[in-house]
Amino acid sequence: MSDALTLPAEARERAGKGASRALRRDGRVPAVVYGGNEQPTPIHVEEKALRLQLGTGHFMNSIVMVELGGKLIRTIPKDVALHPVSDRPIHVDFLRLSKDSKIEVNVPVVFINEEASPGLKKGGVLNVVRHELELVCDADRIPSEIELDVTGLDIGDSVHISSVTLPDGSLSAITDRDFTIATVVAPSALKRAEGEAAEGEEVAADEVEASAQSGDQAESGE
Known part of the structure; x- marks a missing residue:
């Protein structure tokens, strides 16, 4: 199992596109923690720290402990939205996990x-x-x-x-x-050789058949 990751976060006080753009200009990534029979919690995380965790190669399959206000929220990433041109992370969804959840x-x-x-x-x-x-x-x-x-x-x-x-x-x-x-x-070479052999057999069969037909025609002419 992948080791649990810890990601510091801060509460997101304002919503909307303007607030999200302002956060990104400051090197932060808007995110939300949802599920677990609780209200969604809007947060933001440091882009640099998020990029490091994305670089592990197993971020999406790891338990991520979101550290918020001195408490740890046990989550798993469900979606990371990337900018279509720069590939910068622009939003993250975290699913809150209960102790016995699947x-x-x-x-x-x-x-x-x-x-x-x-x-x-x-x-x-x-x-x-x-x-x-x-x-x-x-x-x-x-x-x-x-x-x-x-x-x-x-x-x-x-x-x-x-x-x-x-x-x-x-x-x-x-x-x-x-x-x-x-x-x-x-391997492709073996497939090609088998194909060429089969093609050769078909050509040979056609030649034999053509020769036989010519012989029949010659006999009919006689």
Whole structure:
């Protein structure tokens, strides 16, 4: 599980676009904490501190302790709006978490033991269909990543969600199908060679058929 992050915040006394623009000019980012059967709490955070946490790569899957007025609010980020040109963060939504709450998150997938895959040793390619898994997790046990072992996989083999052992407290959010996460496929060169061979066989078959038709016509002429 990712370590909890702490983000100092201040209460936002004024709402509206003008107030938000003024905050951004001062290096602050407007935000809101909502959920948990409480009224939404408008806040603002330091842009520099937020950027550092975004740079960890696991901000959206981390518990963020929002420090406000000497108290810590346990949250998870739900949305970060970015400026369309500069990519600067311009607004953040935090979901307030209760002690026993569950949360739906996207957790990245990491593949291990690729050297133990016969298909990859032959030159096959690991075609990743899903780089993240949609999981429902206990709020205090959100995994930072899911490791998938590809030991023994040959060309044509696939990894489905049914074969994945998820950590305690985590379940797949998709339950209506056994979806594919990754497949070991033949390399493009092998595919091309097979295609060329098949094409060559078709050409040869056409030539044989054409020759036979010519012979039939010659016999008919005689």
